[in-house]
Amino acid sequence: MRRRRRRWSRFGRQERPGSRAFPAGVEQFYAALDLGTNNCRLLVAHPTPHSFQVIDAFSRIIRLGEGLSRTGQLAAAAIERAIDALKVCALKLARRKNVRTRLIATEAARAATNSAEFLLRVKQETGLTLEVIDRETEAGLAAYGCAPLLDPGASGAILFDIGGGSSELVLLDKSNNVDRGPPVARMRAWTSLPMGVVSLAERHGGEAVSREVFETMVDEAVPLVAQFAQAAGAEGAKGIHLLGTSGTVTTIAGVHLELPRYDRKMVDGVWLCTKEVNAVVERLIATSYAERVAHPCIGAERADLVLAGCAIFEAIRRVFPCERLRVADRGLREGILVQLMRADGAWREPRLS
Numbered sequence: 524m525r526r527r528r529r530r531w532s533r534f535g536r537q538e539r540p541g542s543r544a545f546p547a548g549v550e551q552f553y554a555a556l557d558l559g560t561n562n563c564r565l566l567v568a569h570p571t572p573h574s575f576q577v578i579d580a581f582s583r584i585i586r587l588g589e590g591l592s593r594t595g596q597l598a599a600a601a602i603e604r605a606i607d608a609l610k611v612c613a614l615k616l617a618r619r620k621n622v623r624t625r626l627i628a629t630e631a632a633r634a635a636t637n638s639a640e641f642l643l644r645v646k647q648e649t650g651l652t653l654e655v656i657d658r659e660t661e662a663g664l665a666a667y668g669c670a671p672l673l674d675p676g677a678s679g680a681i682l683f684d685i686g687g688g689s690s691e692l693v694l695l696d697k698s699n700n701v702d703r704g705p706p707v708a709r710m711r712a713w714t715s716l717p718m719g720v721v722s723l724a725e726r727h728g729g730e731a732v733s734r735e736v737f738e739t740m741v742d743e744a745v746p747l748v749a750q751f752a753q754a755a756g757a758e759g760a761k762g763i764h765l766l767g768t769s770g771t772v773t774t775i776a777g778v779h780l781e782l783p784r785y786d787r788k789m790v791d792g793v794w795l796c797t798k799e800v801n802a803v804v805e806r807l808i809a810t811s812y813a814e815r816v817a818h819p820c821i822g823a824e825r826a827d828l829v830l831a832g833c834a835i836f837e838a839i840r841r842v843f844p845c846e847r848l849r850v851a852d853r854g855l856r857e858g859i860l861v862q863l864m865r866a867d868g869a870w871r872e873p874r875l876s
Contacts, residue, residue, distance in 0.1 A: 551867070552578070552619050555859035556612055556626040558653060560588035560687025560721055561770070561828070563608040565615060566856040567622070570869035573703050574671075575860055579615055583608045584824040588631035588688045592722040597635045605641075606648055613649040623867070625859045628653045629661055630688030630719065658715035661855065662691040668858030669768050669851045670708035672792055673697070678762035679711070681843045684854055685769040685835050687721040687828075692748065692839070694755045695766070704870030705861055712755035716747045718835060720771065720828040729827030730812040737808055737834055744838030752842050765843065768851040770825060771832030775803045776850040777820030784819045791852035800840070800848060804833050 553575070554567045567579040585604040587597060597605075616622060632638045632655045642653055656664075665684045673680050673695060682693040696709040727740050752758050776790045779799055807815070807830060815826035864870070 550621060551869075552622045553860050553863045554616055554622050554624040554626075555856040555863075556609075556624070556651070556653075557855045557859075558587065558605065558609070558626075558628040558632065560591070560629065560631040560689075560719055561586055562687070563587075563605060563612070564856055565612045566860060567615065567619065568860050570864050573870070574705055575864060575869075581608075581612055581615060583611070586687075586721065588634075588719075588721045590725070591631055591635055591688065592725055595635065596637045597631065597641050602641055602644065606645060609645055609649045609651055613651055616651075623863055625863060626651055626653050627664075627855065627859070628655045629855075630658075630686060633657070634688060658689065658691065659713065661689075662693050662713040662715065663710060664855045664858035664862070665691055665768060666693050666695060666708055666710050666858065667861045668854045668856065669766055670695070670706050672766060672849050672851050672853075673706070673708050674764055674847075674849065677764050679760070680708075680764050680766040680849075681757070681839070681845065682766045682768070683836075683839050685767075685771045685832050686719045688719040690716040690719055690769075690835055692716065692751050694757050694760075702865075702870040704865060712751070712757070714751040714754070716744070716751075716835075718744060718747065720832040720835070723834065724828050724831040727831070729831055732808065732830040734808060737830060737837075740831060740834035741837045741841070744835050745841060748838050748842040757843070760843075763843075763845060764847040764849060765839070765845045766849050766851060767836070768854040769832065771829065771836055772848070772850050773852050774820055774825060774829055775800060775807075775833070775836075778803050778806065778818065782820055787852045790850055793850050795848045795850065797840075797844075797846050797848075804837065807833060 552569050556565045563583050563585050565581040566577055568575040568577045585608050587601050587605045589601045590598045646652055669682055679697055680695045682695050684691040692714050693710050694712040696711055723740055727736055773790050776793050777785050780789055812826055815821045816823045821829055
């Protein structure tokens with residue numbers, strides 16, 4: 524019988540779930556990297572008795588998918604931006620020993636015809652081996668990461684992740700605790716819309732967005748969301764709320780709270796009602812590109828994307844007219860960390876001697 528070879532990387536052990544990554548007594552660290560169409564993000568953490576503590580983080584907007592919808596390829600400048608960001612991540616990972624990692628790439632890497640060449644360059648220049656995940660895995664990781672924010676009194680939630688090149692929708696059942704760790708929510712249904720803030724803004728323009736252009740973007744998204752609602756049997760679902768994770772909803776929350784600068788601690792977990800969301804969206808439609816650039820919770824990196832994100836969000840709200848939205852400044856990376864730690868038994872009850 525052939526023995527499976529365990530996979531190691533320069534920056535830690537990458538192996539199949541179910542086995543402990545390190546010997547007992549050795550301090551364990553876990554790292555999750557998410558290379559998306561718009562952002563490169565890294566979290567490094569270690570388990571705590573009921574969750575985990577982040578000990579290092581990195582986030583940079585890189586726009587890896589810039590121009591991808593037109594050319595089908597990752598642009599040279601976008602590749603350079605991504606590799607520069609990944610070099611920073613590699614240095615952070617190299618500082619620690621005993622790190623179990625999962626390093627993922629999503630829609631831009633899935634869709635680009637030159638993805639293989641890009642991944643090879645990443646490996647050669649940074650030492651990082653990226654795993655291009657499929658859309659179902661992406662939706663599942665978002666569900667893992669956001670489950671702690673599902674209202675325990677609700678029957679479930681519509682989780683949405685508005686990305687740069689695609690947007691994931693998940694119908695979640697009520698969360699439950701399986702051990703001392705973070706709660707787990709079951710996915711009843713999911714879909715991935717072939718639409719994200721970068722691709723939509725490139726088609727319709729992101730700087731000068733009139734009411735008519737905004738409604739055109741919403742109209743493009745509504746049928747895709749409605750198709751999911753019908754297939755999932757979620758039309759007119761009762762007792763559910765929206766649970767949003769993405770730069771779009773965190774920006775909306777930051778604008779609503781009138782933060783002098785973006786503060787994750789103020790945004791993650793905040794509840795917004797329909798009236799509050801409406802007020803922010805109307806305000807953003809009325810602002811100029813220059814005003815969006817100057818806003819401390821938007822800035823130059825999101826100013827041409829935020830209204831495309833609002834249009835996708837508006838389509839979700841029209842199909843699922845829930846009164847309450849919970850905002851999550853968390854998602855794929857946290858989902859990766861939870862899965863890795865749970866596979867290693869980080870929250871199992873200790874055995875009595």
